[in-house]
Amino acid sequence: MITDGCFMLEIMRTVTSGEKNNGYAPDDPIFSIHRLEYIAPYIKRDMLLLENQLPLLVLYQLVAIANDGKEDNVNELIGKFCFPHEKKEFKGLDSCLHVMDVFRQGLLMGPKEVEDVRKEQDPRPQGHSEEAEPIIRSANEFSEAGIKFEKSKTRSLKDISFGGVLKLPLFMVDDTTESMFLNVMTFERLHINAGNEVTSYVAFMDKIINNEEDVALLHTEGIIQNNFGSDKAVADLFNSLCTDVTLPFNKNLDDVQQKISKHCKTRWNIWRANLNHNYFKSPWTILSLIAAFFLFALTIIQTVYTLLSYY
Incomplete structure (x- = not known):
């Protein structure tokens, strides 16, 4: 656990530092900047496997030891590593179990939004609501x-x-x-x-x-x-x-x-959906509909002129 924890912290530190020279040799097989560009996404994927989770307490203690007792914000480091292009604020998170827990809360978090996403479960049975089950279409x-x-x-x-x-x-x-x-x-x-x-x-x-x-x-x-x-x-x-x-x-x-x-x-929306589905699905059906309206209009005009000529 100590070895894995040190590796995870160092990977996240080097990836999120943004430094052109991270202190490792250019040909380092793991931590060189060139190599990290290729393997960091796959390391992140492995870090989010449920069977690979370390208690976050281990990372907290390792950071505290490395900083002479000063605890750095591990949640913020994980957030920067998992969401490098999004502005999410992780400083207010607490009581996280492991990296996946922090990542999950990040998925549900808007920009600069800190909230506890663990809501009380609704007392109603799962999958059912008070009203009839809605029909969800594509x-x-x-x-x-x-x-x-x-x-x-x-x-x-x-x-x-x-x-x-x-x-x-x-x-x-x-x-x-x-x-x-x-x-x-x-x-x-x-x-x-x-x-x-x-x-x-x-x-x-x-x-x-x-x-x-x-x-x-x-x-x-x-x-x-x-x-x-x-x-x-x-x-x-x-x-x-x-x-x-x-x-x-x-x-x-x-x-x-x-x-x-x-x-x-x-x-109205039922009629609209039927029209779109049956008549506006392709250019040929649209042309056929226009032609039908045109012929119908000509028929009406012919009928009107016939009546006028009769009277």
Whole structure:
């Protein structure tokens, strides 16, 4: 544990220092700047495996020993390492169990937002709400019903809202996404007080992503950054994450789903969705519809002239 803890602290220190010369030889197989550019993402992935977690108390004690009794903010160091391009404030976090716990709270944190994300569980049964279960359609079906998509103001996975426009946080999908989500979701399942926000986010995305067309729409709206592969690969990824997973109850997302379901059930939006699906799906159907209206207009004009000539 001491060896692993020292290695983790040194990796995070060298990666986040931003120094061109970190004190290691240019040909060092691990800590050279050139080498760290390639292996740091994979070290981060391994650090987030549930079976690789060290008690954060070990890192606290190692830092205190290295600083002659002065405790440095380990949470902030982990935050800078895991979220290098985001301005998140980790100084106010406490009572974290390990690196994954800090990382999970970072996923749910907006810029300069410090809060305890461990909420009390809702007393209602998981997966059920007081109202009837809403029908969640895919992103393209939302679009056909007149629902627009926008990026949320933050990248917090909790920042999902609906008020005629469905706002979702920007999320980047890459080779480490599957491993990260599976481990964080397992952590939420195993620890009663951890919360279920990440699992709820993945379940919601699984519902609105059915195929590559849904991914392409969300990518066009700037909600999903695809560094993983094809749009189909991203769709398959989200569809596989919730296999055999009991979907948790989340009050915020349940409210969003109820509002979306109510919006889609209004008569005008049903007609609009049917028109978009049946007549505006391709240029040929649009041309056919225009031609039909044109012929109908000509028929009316001909009928009017016939009546006028008769009278």
